[in-house]
């Protein structure tokens with residue numbers, strides 16, 4: 001798959017086949033690409049916790065407050081993205097410029113993870129609706145949990161949806 005094909009095929013998967021585990025080599029490939037994601041000052045101020053088995057089931061519960069994200073229970077793997085401290089230069093830059101580089105870095109990390117998962121034929125959904133305290137306890141984390149990504153094989157009948165996005169005219173302007 002080239003990048004255009006990945007962009008056209010990636011979608012939030014909300015229907016997983018719970019009987020199909022994620023092969024370790026595919027998970028390793030996803031994590032290897034995640035490692036290559038760029039970040040402010042190359043600081044990588046985040047941690048990825050791979051949750052399987054009981055931990056995945058527990059994390060699934062922690063993203064289901066108020067009846068949300070029920071599909072997460074069928075995902076065999078949950079990737080928890082949490083904060084780590086900034087390296088000194090990025091921390092200083094964030095303070096001086098008032099820009100939350102760490103959130104941007106975690107967003108880019110998510111894009112790499114979901115793109116590589118798509119290339120590996122796997123489904124993902126980025127989840128921002130989560131119980132930070134509960135997931136920190138499950139994963140033994142000090143840093144804030146910012147996102148969870150469900151990972152697994154989509155059910156056979158989970159077809160590619162047409163994308164609803166803003167028009168390029170709305171999204172983009174050019175100045176010269």
Ligand SMILES: Cc1cc2nc3c(=O)[nH]c(=O)nc-3n(C[C@H](O)[C@H](O)[C@H](O)COP(=O)(O)O)c2cc1C
Nearest residue numbers: 010011012013014069125126127128129130147163
């Ligand atoms: C930061 C962030 C948080 C999100 N949180 C959730 C969530 O909690 N539950 C959910 O079902 N989808 C969640 N999504 C998925 C978006 O709804 C989805 O990406 C968007 O509607 C576009 O659809 P697509 O991913 O299928 O292209 C989240 C996406 C992002 C980037």
